[in-house]
Amino acid sequence: MKRLAVLSTWIVLACGNSDGDANDSAADGDGSSSGGAGDAVDERVEVPTDGPGVLNFGGAEFVVQPGEDKMVCISVDYEGDDIAYKNAISLQGKGGHHVILLGAKKPQPAGTIEDCSDGADMSKYDLLMIPQELPDGYGTKLPAGRHMVIQSHYVNTTDKPILVRDFVQLETLAPADVKTWAAPIATNTIDLMVPAGKTAEAEFDCELTEDVELLMVGGHMHEWGTTFEIEMGPSVDALESLYLVDPWHADFRDVPPVTLFLENPKPLPKGTIIRTRCTWQNTEAEDLTFPHEMCSTFGILAGIQNPIECRIGE
Template structure:
């Protein structure tokens, strides 16, 4: 059987608090103020409570390189961290500018609402999640600390917290039952114009975060198209994403999903950050594929000392494309065969893929995990030479959805053009890091859509997932399969596997020669049933009929 590409997840549009350049102030942990709180007190009562979540400013390498787990390291970074938000630097900000609160990006991100920050090009209000936002006393303590020269130690203070209810990015709701929570999102839109999707009620324990996938009882019988998506989340929401499942999951209970092999079953469609608009350029239409179950991924952070109950809603603005060339799909450069040596710094891999067809690119987002230190995407053409399209150096930021780029105008590519992806990592561990613990992927929207395009190691041009192919399949066209459905003949978009008891995934989605039904995650040949074997592939496994096993 041909190589089956490993798929991956993407969560879009989080804009984490970036590190900024310092002025000439030298950070020292020996200075102490008798007039204002110090960083020690701020970290104890505020930063470690509201900001040190595992997906934000915690762990070995927090978002923007800022982790509050080690107070001395965090303090030094706040006063001398390197600039990563270009716009903030152009506006004269430093992360913390000693003696100048108005030019301290940290304070600006705490006191300015997300709408205003977005207009300025400075991301979202901190802390993300809206639940443990600093109150008036806490904000005054942060301001006073900066005014006093940002000392490491100082006076104790009493922190207070609030929720930014004036900020309308979250849906406020007192109800905890499904019907009552749905009512909090207002009157449902006209279903002829907007498709509304929602999760069940989700409960997040105190002081924890939740990343789950809700499998909706919706599998379109024919392709549906949308031109915009708006995500609605309740306080604590970090992001919401829409996927389709290659193989349906019959579960009413949301299941954990994130960076593991379970994401190989999901195809990313669109995502939104903290209850906002998805990154879908206005001029394209995105397809909800026929025969694939719809899935909502929800990410919440509960930084309070009490459990919270929430719900997510997605509104998809429907469209009927007049021009088939406006239908978009994903083009992905995805590397999965790297091995990052133990205790290594700056380990780098790159791969060049020919475009192979005439297409337009509309947006780009990079994806590594937290040990990534660089992801670049280059375009090379005979006419213009080599151009850097995308560059990001913050692995935590990319893990949480990256910094997406929407091109000012579509980039037109011709078959002879080439795209090169380059990733770099630091590995502090005593063991080798491989896929999917780390990742290297660049994801783009492209038109005209011919299917889900993926290019990985060994591919000269992107391979088409979800499109018919003239390549002969290994299975006979009328094969019924065994009692599990393994080996039943299928086509990439025909839905022939949907009624099988177990083998509900058509592998033709990944490899046009693998025109048979299967399922992932088998452990032994016996799991697959008669006339089939369990075939290991790219960190996962799939059942393969004997006729296709050579």
């Protein structure tokens, strides 16, 4: 299995035109943390360079207080023409957990910052990207006028506030140069609970509604995970294990192993069952629920332009 670096962010405002001014103040509002940046440890990502074939989203600054575990969603708009991208790169400082570019079902003005830590907030958004470079000739579509949010998750385990500034970078190509379209898939459950000091298991199925080919698959849990398995097959009685991580290690939270089928894409016909199974050992004194623990399969499918998402527990 390959290790996939899922770098993360609290990203804000604008496409490719951030000036990176270090004097910008830390953001306030529903999604931001209180407190100034004066005593914060500087974990800001350098402003990436724009150029041909590169599209950058991001640029604002946030202060994350000691002990905070929070997801923030920031509204951004893509105002260019239809375009394709072959790679999505997440750029994030220390303390970052993940960053995901999501579609907005009910768009807010660009720059709007919302706390989206509650699992129920996920129903507001559509899946758009997974960080993985595609083979030559493959591309993922970013349509003109797409309203989006960048969902960023930080866990500050230090005793000092941290100042962050992050970016998502897309490596682009013209739609006419795409021979095979690809799009992400994610299955997840927000209906999970691991009792304090106990073990627990979650298992759920999702079904494909069209013929596709699998390019990549991986799993996502946090540091209390012990085993992660993904099975696929034509029925619940004919499942094949395609991904097994046993034991799961804490550092896989940010850099999970993935199984790649880039050289030989695996056909998945309509009706294929995708089963996700997670186990945990809660060593804490409190129960664990989403988003402090997670159970999610992610991957990339060829032969489709629109992302596929299966959510359990909404």
